[in-house]
Amino acid sequence: MKTSALAVLTAASLLLFGCSKSEPAAASAKAPASAPALTHIIVQLDWVPEPEHGGLFQAQARGWFREAGLDVTLVPGGPNALVNQRIATGQAQIGQGESVTTLLDTHKGLPLLQVAAVFQNDPSVFLLHADNPVHDFKALAGRKIMARPGWIFLDFLRQKYAIDFTIIPFNFSVSNFIADKEFIQQGYYIAEPYFITKGGAPAPRYLYAWDAGYDSYAVLIANPEWAAKNPAALRAFLAAYIRGWRDYIEGDPTAAHTAMKQINPKNDDAFLAFSRKMIIDEKLVVGRDATDASRIGRIDPARYATQLKIVEDLKLIPAGALKVSDVMSTDFLPAAP
Template sequence: MKFGVNRIISFVVFIVLLLPVMACDGQDVSDIEDSKEKGVININLALDWYPNSNHSGFYMAKENGHYTESDLSVDIFTPANPEDVLKTVGAGKDDFGVSYQAEVLLARAQGIPVKSIAAMVQHPLNSIMVLKDSGISRPSDLAGKKVGVTGIPFEEALFSAMLEYDGTKPENVTIVNVGFDLGPALLGGKVDAIVGAYWTHESIAMESQGYEISVLRMEDWGVPDFYELVLVASEETLQSKPGLVKTFLTATQKGFSEAANDPLKAVDVLVGFNPEIDRDLEIKGIDLLAPLWSEDDVVFGTQNSDRWKQLSDWMKEKGLLEDHVDHQEAFTSEFIE
């Protein structure tokens, strides 16, 4: 769900470049009224991974002055360990963070007090990927084949659901834990398919190397249609600083709207802040992503109880989530207009 082709190598390189910047993270947000008297409210926004087109709306909001005109100074950064985003947000070290719908539910099962305040991507990005010339066009074609996975239980449960939906038992497939070397495992012939890579990123990266890739999207094969990425805040922030949350989200919505309306400019802004990323890849990626930010005319950030319930119930049925977790407590829509 979180990692894919060469992401570990790319992330290590990116972190080395970011070390001087990261030294300044970790500030707590001060009280809104006191901060306004001082002029500017400092905000930390922790990303789920290194900056890419998924995050372009944040950078557009920053570039176009939507944060500063709201008296916000937003530090957008990648944590040393992105898996800790929900912990640092829940503890108040970071004010907002980018995470995943399933991870929010799992965090709440562990008592981490975080909530989703906006859905960033309306559909799953995780997928099954195969070489186009493999002849594999549906999950059942993977019977008797080798499939590379990262070892993340949630992803394996997603894959099993796709197989069962298409009439194939998971035991008919050989699972190979390739860690986060998904792309090399597929391109090198170690496996016949991979699960855990984004069809808006890794497929493009592999095709740029001269390989044709076919993608099987999860929601087409029996998996609940979940929100891939969500924006999160702590319960404490939501209760004590609702004005700050609303102000930040309003500015962020403007940034994503502008990014969707002018994707090429959005990528150029993204690269301007992060010159180490692959511009050509992100241009192709944002063309796939932008329609998912506000599909079917819903505004950016929209999320509803039915989608949260469907995923929560499915995770409980698969033994991934404890029964006591209340999906209604995992998100709020009060700050989205």
Template sequence: MDNRKTASKAMRKAAGMAALAAAMALSACGSNGGNEGGSANGAAPSPSGSATAAPEASAPPAELAKVTQVTNWFAQPEHGGQYAALAKDFYKEAGLDMTIQSGGPGISSTQIVASGKAEFGMGQADEILLARQNGIPLVAIAATFQKNPQGIMYHKGKYKDVSELNGHKVYVGSGVAFWEYLKRAYKLDGVEEMKYTGSLANFVDDPDSATQMYVTSEPYTMEQQGVAVDSFLNYDLGYKQYGNVLYTTEDYLKKHPDRVKAYVEASVKGWNYYRDNAEEINLVMQKSNPDLKLEAMAFGTKALEPLVYGGDAETNGVGYMSKDIWEGLQRQLVEIGLLTEAEPIDGVFTNEFLPSP
């Protein structure tokens, strides 16, 4: 890493003949060719005059680079790989002193990363494109979800096609990019749009309504309340974007490519660990988010498995991103008027720092 310091070796002086002392000093200087954390041994005379092994002073530990990543919500299975990398010291082993800062209501990870208060962030693919248009030069460096878990939830058996939502209430955030696409693609001009507040009470009370959701969480909430639901996944409806994309700024990537590589590789290692050790890491995350029950985490873990480890990740590994997917999403955002132009997509994302599958 560019920030690691090469440890200097202190030469030991031995009592005795001047010639032997000089020889020891030369040996100590040349025995460690800059190996971090290593130690070299030189022969030092014992009080009786016989030679014994006398180890040099231990090198100080390499300095870790302090970095922060901001997630897009409170700790939950959607962040499992990041917390696994932290809990199992994968970041530390890669030379990073990592802090995970939870997102939440009113917290903009893009603004925090752009301001330099955090080096890495997590968000949706469309957020990266929209941020760049607004003068925030973010670069996607890994996509932890091959398929975004966002979708539309409705009461079980009510709808077979998303176009049937016309004439009914849909609880959705104002100006949400995926909803603007769905309205245009499926001619949802007859939908009664209702403000999404995070509460599902109104949805439960109206069997004809629908609401935005994450397939990894809201269906579990409904299951606990005895409400049977189905859902449309936005990705399957044509709005193909990556979810929980890891990103940094162009400037940070240019100045610290080694740290970016270390971060990406440790994160991917964390996601691979989480796949087989979710229960262990869920306990870790619950300490950061005690309001989330382990049963809900178990549901989320199962729901996210095909979204994280399926698709292109099966052959190219966790985090892989396709140029076709990025270009398709960019084109859709231009068509619905959220992007004014399509910039060269090669500057938007990179697979350069991903480990070999």
């Protein structure tokens, strides 16, 4: 959820992950001296733990990372998580983010490599009241919109439809939306609608970015130097992660939800159930046009070529400055089923 400015619950995070490490530490004392050491991986989340991180928390809670020889620490994020900067400086080996924004950071010189999909389609949308007269992107001309000023989709809309609008900086709240029937704002549609209806307003409708031709991934990003030195560990991580996502959306999510609530007590069962159901119903993990689960985690070079063309056309990077192979790799994903 990208809805409210929640404090990063460091103490709770340390308690959860500290406890998860204490038992293996005790076990290792009894193990033979030749037992292989676990590879430690820090994963920087983009937000506080919620169902968008379901694959990570399910794999962690089920013990699948540790089974793969990994000691994984999931670090909560927030409004100023600075995921890409933490990856680039080695403070985290892996992080969660958005694919197009990460292209720009790569062009700026940050060492980043996109290695797996979180969601096949990023769920950032415009939220509108049901009776709002705006029904397409062209009708946004002259409107006020609350959104993150750095959202590249805004520049894309201005160019594609030759329109302009006023941006109100995002404040991670839905209170203005609830109070004003003309209000339009950016949101994660697997989260904000729950809080809108909980606040007494009708369920919103959406303008989906992909309907305008802007189809980004929610993505896992790795430090490329670390990936090159630890290819087996990254492959093991992604295999466990994909297993975690499939179990989270097809099986019992209790293990992941329990862990999420320990770190982020503002999670309640109703929200977790709502967000997970939206992820499943909208087929965000498997792909909106998918007929099975074979695309979980997969990223497509052709889509990255399209995304690079978008930022080139917007003059955000020079034409040809980045190749697809500079920004993403499928080398660490499990073999296609």
